[in-house]
Amino acid sequence: MTSPSAPSAPRAAVPVGIVLLVLLPLILMPLSAIFIFAFRGGADDFLRVLTSRDAQFALRFSLLIAFATAAINAVFGTYTAYVLSRYRFRGKQPLGIVVNLPVAIPTVVVGTSLLLLWGPIGLLGRLLAPLGIQPMFAPAGVLLAHLFVTFPYMLGAVKPVLDEIEGTYEEAAYTIGASRWQAFRWVILPALKGGLFSGALLTFAHSLGEFGATVLVSGNLRLRTQTAPLYIFAQFEAGNVAAANAVAAVLATLSFVIFFFLLRYTERRGR
Amino acid sequence: MEGTSSRWRGVLPAVLLAALFVYAAWPWLPFARAERNPPTIVFYGFSILADAFHDGIFPAFQKVWAAEGGGRVEFASSFGGSGTVTNQIVMGVPAQVALLSLESDADRLADAGVIPRDSWKRLPNAGVLNLTPFVILVRPGNPLGIRGFEDLGKPGVRVVHPDPMTSGGANWAVVAEYGSGFRGSPGGPAAGVAVLAGVWKNVVAQAASARAARTQFENGFGDALVTYEQDALFDKSRGRLRADVAYPPRTILSEHTLIVVDRNIRPRERALVDRFVRFLWSEEAQKVFVRFGFRSVRPELDAANPGFGSIADPFRIADFGGWKRARREIVEGVWKDRVMKATPNR
Numbered sequence: 001m002t003s004p005s006a007p008s009a010p011r012a013a014v015p016v017g018i019v020l021l022v023l024l025p026l027i028l029m030p031l032s033a034i035f036i037f038a039f040r041g042g043a044d045d046f047l048r049v050l051t052s053r054d055a056q057f058a059l060r061f062s063l064l065i066a067f068a069t070a071a072i073n074a075v076f077g078t079y080t081a082y083v084l085s086r087y088r089f090r091g092k093q094p095l096g097i098v099v100n101l102p103v104a105i106p107t108v109v110v111g112t113s114l115l116l117l118w119g120p121i122g123l124l125g126r127l128l129a130p131l132g133i134q135p136m137f138a139p140a141g142v143l144l145a146h147l148f149v150t151f152p153y154m155l156g157a158v159k160p161v162l163d164e165i166e167g168t169y170e171e172a173a174y175t176i177g178a179s180r181w182q183a184f185r186w187v188i189l190p191a192l193k194g195g196l197f198s199g200a201l202l203t204f205a206h207s208l209g210e211f212g213a214t215v216l217v218s219g220n221l222r223l224r225t226q227t228a229p230l231y232i233f234a235q236f237e238a239g240n241v242a243a244a245n246a247v248a249a250v251l252a253t254l255s256f257v258i259f260f261f262l263l264r265y266t267e268r269r270g271r
Numbered sequence: 272m273e274g275t276s277s278r279w280r281g282v283l284p285a286v287l288l289a290a291l292f293v294y295a296a297w298p299w300l301p302f303a304r305a306e307r308n309p310p311t312i313v314f315y316g317f318s319i320l321a322d323a324f325h326d327g328i329f330p331a332f333q334k335v336w337a338a339e340g341g342g343r344v345e346f347a348s349s350f351g352g353s354g355t356v357t358n359q360i361v362m363g364v365p366a367q368v369a370l371l372s373l374e375s376d377a378d379r380l381a382d383a384g385v386i387p388r389d390s391w392k393r394l395p396n397a398g399v400l401n402l403t404p405f406v407i408l409v410r411p412g413n414p415l416g417i418r419g420f421e422d423l424g425k426p427g428v429r430v431v432h433p434d435p436m437t438s439g440g441a442n443w444a445v446v447a448e449y450g451s452g453f454r455g456s457p458g459g460p461a462a463g464v465a466v467l468a469g470v471w472k473n474v475v476a477q478a479a480s481a482r483a484a485r486t487q488f489e490n491g492f493g494d495a496l497v498t499y500e501q502d503a504l505f506d507k508s509r510g511r512l513r514a515d516v517a518y519p520p521r522t523i524l525s526e527h528t529l530i531v532v533d534r535n536i537r538p539r540e541r542a543l544v545d546r547f548v549r550f551l552w553s554e555e556a557q558k559v560f561v562r563f564g565f566r567s568v569r570p571e572l573d574a575a576n577p578g579f580g581s582i583a584d585p586f587r588i589a590d591f592g593g594w595k596r597a598r599r600e601i602v603e604g605v606w607k608d609r610v611m612k613a614t615p616n617r
Contacts, residue, residue: 063295120363137364219364221313224347234350237482238321239511261284 038245058231077154107212137219157199323563353439372439424469431493440481504564
């Protein structure tokens with residue numbers, strides 16, 4: 001990319017103005033409303049709400065689930081992308097579509113289907129119950145829901161990169177006696193770093209904000225399975241708008257930081 | 272060429288990420304865990320209970336339990352519509368104690384085999400923990416002059432009502448409206464049907480829960496809202512209520528039923544849960560309910576809350592044969608089969 005030429009700077013004013021005008025009511029104003037309402041009771045109130053046990057637990061629990069989801073899907077997503085990109089097999093196309101479906105399915109449906117499968121009266125849950133294993137209404141259930149919902153993001157970030165990597169480098173590695181793992185570790189993985197990074201951040205961010213599936217599978221228990229978005233919803237329901245917005249403001253700030261790094265990283269690589 | 276500065280640029284996100292992880296995992300790290308897992312009571316309740324329990328009952332019981340030498344106790348709780356909570360318990364949430372709006376929700380749990388039939392009747396006061404009458408919220412100054420459920424049927428009144436298919440509060444409201452006519456003069460079943468039909472002819476919005484209905488009303492929709500007195504009083508006490516409360520001369524006192532789910536209680540938690548359940552009917556706990564706008568099962572305690580309005584003829588669900596019969600004859604028989612079918616525009 002060449003550096004921006006001088007005359008383009010003033011001309012940008014009009015298009016930028018149009019974009020801002022469009023985004024103002026759509027995105028910028030609702031976002032600022034979060035912060036305005038979060039601080040309406042003053043900074044003391046904001047801190048008091050944030051340091052409450054419920055809010056602290058919800059934030060920590062959400063973060064841990066997001067870390068776990070990002071880590072697990074980084075491995076599964078990358079492996080799935082690798083298989084879909086490098087192997088030829090029957091049913092490859094349908095499988096490629098199926099693994100992307102979680103984006104399109106309403107999250108409420110995801111939650112319901114998980115309950116009907118793993119819940120205490122579900123198809124598999126019924127068999128697990130006598131063993132004392134109860135994945136639903138527990139952190140494990142929340143994790144399962146988040147893994148499902150965010151699966152396509154890792155895949156979407158990694159697969160295009162994999163598809164673009166020249167097969168010749170890999171073949172060269174094989175000719176000098178590398179195993180499949182060695183070729184992956186030393187040829188593909190270094191090239192994949194950017195995709196892995198942005199995929200993991202996207203997964204993390206989506207997990208942090210997941211609501212629809214979580215509300216069903218978690219049982220929404222304070223101090224046990226209540227994630228930050230569930231906490232926000234519960235506080236809204238109870239009419240505690242300030243408490244809801246305080247946590248919402250933290251989530252929004254975290255997302256901002258995440259995407260800030262995401263953008264900087266991809267820009268750096270794009271150059 | 273990438274120099275050292277770009278190498279350092281990668282360090283900042285890594286440090287931030289690590290810090291975030293340590294913060295998130297902190298309570299679960301071995302050295303930070305001074306007090307290991309205090310015993311926990313898992314409590315589910317219907318929506319309007321959240322504040323009374325979270326800010327009143329739980330802290331009070333924690334003091335009682337500590338004073339009796341039991342040490343620390345934690346509460347894990349969740350609040351939602353009574354029907355939603357019931358469904359969650361049927362689906363298997365680990366609720367140990369739950370407070371439901373309707374006894375028929377307890378019946379549903381018994382039908383599903385979650386709790387033994389009528390087990391709540393062995394609790395104090397047949398499982399009824401507290402009460403609240405159904406009232407009408409109107410716009411400030413009561414411009415339409417609404418004094419009772421009969422007035423909601425007047426032409427031009429727009430009523431916001433929760434949906435009896437999903438909301439426990441709405442079921443109480445339907446019986447309140449029917450009962451208001453039934454117990455009026457001349458009264459009788461025909462008058463009950465007439466009042467119910469009048470109200471529902473004017474219903475302009477049906478929300479899934481009493482809370483959701485209130486939100487619609489608060490946002491300026493409709494002229495009147497049928498809801499729990501507690502909901503109105505609690506908002507008033509916080510200076511949030513921008514409406515007047517109209518007390519109907521004849522209305523129902525809703526009775527909220529406590530259930531204990533034995534299958535979710537481990538043997539070593541038994542004594543704790545039993546003590547908590549017993550505490551709920553103690554004078555101390557009942558006073559907390561009064562403070563948060565619920566009427567006590569001990570009427571002599573109600574004087575402590577000056578907000579309670581007077582009702583000439585309060586009645587109970589028992590006056591209509593209990594919930595099983597009332598649900599069949601009034602909610603299903605009258606509201607669903609006659610009133611709703613007679614209003615074809617819905």
